[in-house]
Amino acid sequence: MNDLPTQRSRERVTMTEHTTTDDVLPDEGTPVATDSVDAALESLDSDGLEGYNYAYLDEHTKREVRRSVLKAVAIPGHQVPYASRPMPLARGWGTGGIQASLSILGPEDTFKVIDQGADESINAANIRRLAENTADVPTTTDTTEADLIQSRHRIPEEVLTDEQRLVLQVPITDALRTVDPSDAANRRRHAHKNYGKMWVHLYENVVEYGEIKISSRYPTMVAGRYLMDPSPIPRWDVPKLDHADHLTVLAAGREARLYAVPPHTEVEPLAFDDRQFTVERFPEQACHACGSTDTYLVEVSEEATEDGDNAFETRYACNDASFCAKRRKNPDLPKDHHLEEAVDWGPGTPDAPTDDAGTPVEQGGAGE
Amino acid sequence: MGYVAVTAGEELIERAEQLFEKQRIDDDADDIGVDQIEGQLGRLTAQAMSEGGLYAPRLAALAVKQAQGDTVEAAFLLRAYRSTLERFDETTTVDPGEMIATRRVSPAFKDIPGGQILGATKDYTQRLLDFDLADGSPEDPTAEWELDDEGDPERLTNVTELLREEGLLHEPDEPAVDEPNDTTRESITHPPERDEVLQELARGETGAVTALGYSALRGYGQVHPTLAEVRVGRLPVRIEHPYTGAEVTVTHTEVTESEAVVPVYEKREDPQFAFGYGLTFGRNERKAIGMTILDASIQLDGDDEPAENAEFVLDTVDGTDSFGFIEHLKLPHYVTFQSILDRIRAIRERKGLSEQSRVETDERPADSAVAGTSDDD
Numbered sequence: 001m002n003d004l005p006t007q008r009s010r011e012r013v014t015m016t017e018h019t020t021t022d023d024v025l026p027d028e029g030t031p032v033a034t035d036s037v038d039a040a041l042e043s044l045d046s047d048g049l050e051g052y053n054y055a056y057l058d059e060h061t062k063r064e065v066r067r068s069v070l071k072a073v074a075i076p077g078h079q080v081p082y083a084s085r086p087m088p089l090a091r092g093w094g095t096g097g098i099q100a101s102l103s104i105l106g107p108e109d110t111f112k113v114i115d116q117g118a119d120e121s122i123n124a125a126n127i128r129r130l131a132e133n134t135a136d137v138p139t140t141t142d143t144t145e146a147d148l149i150q151s152r153h154r155i156p157e158e159v160l161t162d163e164q165r166l167v168l169q170v171p172i173t174d175a176l177r178t179v180d181p182s183d184a185a186n187r188r189r190h191a192h193k194n195y196g197k198m199w200v201h202l203y204e205n206v207v208e209y210g211e212i213k214i215s216s217r218y219p220t221m222v223a224g225r226y227l228m229d230p231s232p233i234p235r236w237d238v239p240k241l242d243h244a245d246h247l248t249v250l251a252a253g254r255e256a257r258l259y260a261v262p263p264h265t266e267v268e269p270l271a272f273d274d275r276q277f278t279v280e281r282f283p284e285q286a287c288h289a290c291g292s293t294d295t296y297l298v299e300v301s302e303e304a305t306e307d308g309d310n311a312f313e314t315r316y317a318c319n320d321a322s323f324c325a326k327r328r329k330n331p332d333l334p335k336d337h338h339l340e341e342a343v344d345w346g347p348g349t350p351d352a353p354t355d356d357a358g359t360p361v362e363q364g365g366a367g368e
Numbered sequence: 369m370g371y372v373a374v375t376a377g378e379e380l381i382e383r384a385e386q387l388f389e390k391q392r393i394d395d396d397a398d399d400i401g402v403d404q405i406e407g408q409l410g411r412l413t414a415q416a417m418s419e420g421g422l423y424a425p426r427l428a429a430l431a432v433k434q435a436q437g438d439t440v441e442a443a444f445l446l447r448a449y450r451s452t453l454e455r456f457d458e459t460t461t462v463d464p465g466e467m468i469a470t471r472r473v474s475p476a477f478k479d480i481p482g483g484q485i486l487g488a489t490k491d492y493t494q495r496l497l498d499f500d501l502a503d504g505s506p507e508d509p510t511a512e513w514e515l516d517d518e519g520d521p522e523r524l525t526n527v528t529e530l531l532r533e534e535g536l537l538h539e540p541d542e543p544a545v546d547e548p549n550d551t552t553r554e555s556i557t558h559p560p561e562r563d564e565v566l567q568e569l570a571r572g573e574t575g576a577v578t579a580l581g582y583s584a585l586r587g588y589g590q591v592h593p594t595l596a597e598v599r600v601g602r603l604p605v606r607i608e609h610p611y612t613g614a615e616v617t618v619t620h621t622e623v624t625e626s627e628a629v630v631p632v633y634e635k636r637e638d639p640q641f642a643f644g645y646g647l648t649f650g651r652n653e654r655k656a657i658g659m660t661i662l663d664a665s666i667q668l669d670g671d672d673e674p675a676e677n678a679e680f681v682l683d684t685v686d687g688t689d690s691f692g693f694i695e696h697l698k699l700p701h702y703v704t705f706q707s708i709l710d711r712i713r714a715i716r717e718r719k720g721l722s723e724q725s726r727v728e729t730d731e732r733p734a735d736s737a738v739a740g741t742s743d744d745d
Contacts, residue, residue, distance in 0.1 A: 117702070
């Protein structure tokens with residue numbers, strides 16, 4: 001029934017414990033001279049980052065985060081509390097993601113950071129330079145080159161493999177928060193697998209609007225047990241989590257919770273038989289830069305048309321900037337171009353239904 | 369790559385930082401020294417230390433300078449610095465009765481053991497702008513005071529102790545685990561223990577603690593406390609000597625302490641006062657009293673009033689959390705907003721409200737709201 005983590009995924013996570021856990025000395029951290037009080041004060045007198053431990057956090061903290069990740073992998077979709085440290089980034093700006101990333105990263109890893117689909121966004125650049133400065137890792141913008149990808153609210157268009165790990169930044173950890181603000185009450189609901197209130201909410205949506213009006217943060221069952229907030233990824237990306245080859249870690253700094261979707265785990269968005277889960281629609285639209293019709297598009301600009309001053313036309317563009325750059329060179333590049341066999345990766349990939357125009361229409365819940 | 373609205377890299381970040389830094393030195397005035405901030409803007413540094421959870425006046429002054437006076441930003445700088453420090457030791461518990469008080473007022477009783485100490489306060493001054501300060505030279509107004517040596521300060525028995533001896537004060541339940549949980553090292557799960565509530569309130573943002581405390585007073589709650597006393601003074605920080613095991617005073621911290629009683633009688637057969645406690649680093653009476661009200665309110669554990677709901681209070685009172693999440697709204701939200709646009713258009717199309725439908729309406733089955741299958745085509 002439940003897709004507990006496979007042997008493979010467990011090995012994968014164990015491999016991430018490459019900071020030699022057993023060799024960690026209890027006093028690692030900011031080194032302090034102990035000869036005299038003056039010497040101690042002097043040793044703390046440096047500024048800049050040379051006074052900080054590898055990957056900023058001290059080894060104990062990183063080990064604690066990794067333990068929480070392991071627990072999260074063992075109980076897919078369950079929110080694991082961890083002691084989220086104040087980071088030198090503002091809370092709500094990816095502090096959970098960066099704690100998870102810095103705890104998992106080793107010097108041999110290549111790191112990619114994307115914010116709302118773009119490597120070049122300022123916040124992504126800021127997180128990337130923190131990792132570069134403190135963890136001394138090479139970085140990339142190419143999804144297929146990265147060992148670890150930290151992302152705010154997107155899963156890349158290119159298929160992730162079992163060699164890769166994805167860290168999603170999470171603002172709100174609990175899908176049930178939409179129907180009840182109380183964590184104490186929601187923890188009880190999770191314990192009892194009591195998701196009736198969410199079902200009623202979805203039903204009332206249908207009655208009131210004819211549609212389920214949840215846009216992103218779509219409530220999703222993981223391994224048939226826990227209801228998960230998949231972070232504000234668009235609905236477009238949710239099917240990519242289902243039976244994926246890669247490990248996804250979802251980390252919230254402000255709310256101090258971690259959860260995970262291990263590889264090969266069933267992930268199923270809540271929906272009704274007569275109101276199926278639907279992804280965002282871009283009928284008859286294509287990226288103005290690369291021409292893609294099978295990627296998540298965003299409206300980027302209003303261009304004046306020849307019809308007069310007040311007529312505007314909306315232009316669409318791929319949200320995944322790195323894949324769009326590849327598509328501009330090679331418009332027919334498939335999303336699984338780097339893999340030997342075709343992989344189902346959400347809308348626009350082999351098993352996803354499309355209409356006559358090749359536009360993806362809907363992605364039914366997983367495991368159907 | 370012109371189509372991502374915000375394309376940038378390190379250079380843009382650095383330039384923005386440089387522009388911010390330039391604002392400080394934009395006029396020709398002298399650079400304000402960290403000593404001046406520590407000495408003359410003590411309320412600012414106290415607030416930063418209290419909300420940052422780190423008692424370090426000089427670092428706090430630096431943080432205030434770097435943040436250009438933004439206290440929440442300064443507290444955030446202190447917290448981020450604190451999280452990289454080694455935790456050497458834990459102090460022994462200190463009895464607030466030991467406080468060397470510079471100010472102590474008891475609104476509950478006129479005569480209290482040790483007496484009332486008005487101390488340095490602006491409470492009873494008229495709030496008139498003092499234009500002499502604008503360019504006056506500093507003069508010590510107490511220079512002419514005749515001071516007699518009164519000897520060592522008296523030990524000040526807490527006023528609540530008097531009530532407690534008489535059995536008028538409700539004793540909180542003994543905690544299941546006597547060791548407090550450091551909430552900066554182990555995150556809170558709700559419902560929280562009282563020690564966790566007090567820690568979070570002590571680090572709470574001053575404005576938030578004041579506002580939520582005020583909400584209870586204003587009528588959204590039952591707690592209208594009588595302050596047993598409010599004190600400002602210095603408390604010793606003691607650790608056990610690693611070799612001798614004897615207690616050693618390593619430093620002192622300035623704190624504000626507040627205790628209150630609340631006439632809420634939990635047991636009909638044995639009416640007692642409920643009790644609230646507040647303690648903050650530095651001088652910040654407003655926050656200490658606000659914390660006292662919130663501690664008393666949370667102990668009532670009501671569902672109806674915001675200040676009595678521990679989850680609500682703790683989830684909203686932290687400055688670093690609220691600051692970060694409120695300001696994160698400035699980050700790009702292209703992906704999520706596109707997703708929202710999709711939903712609102714779909715609903716408008718279904719209701720026939722959309723002028724230029726993005727989906728041909730006649731392709732959709734003519735159904736009622738509930739009976740249809742997928743609406744996508």
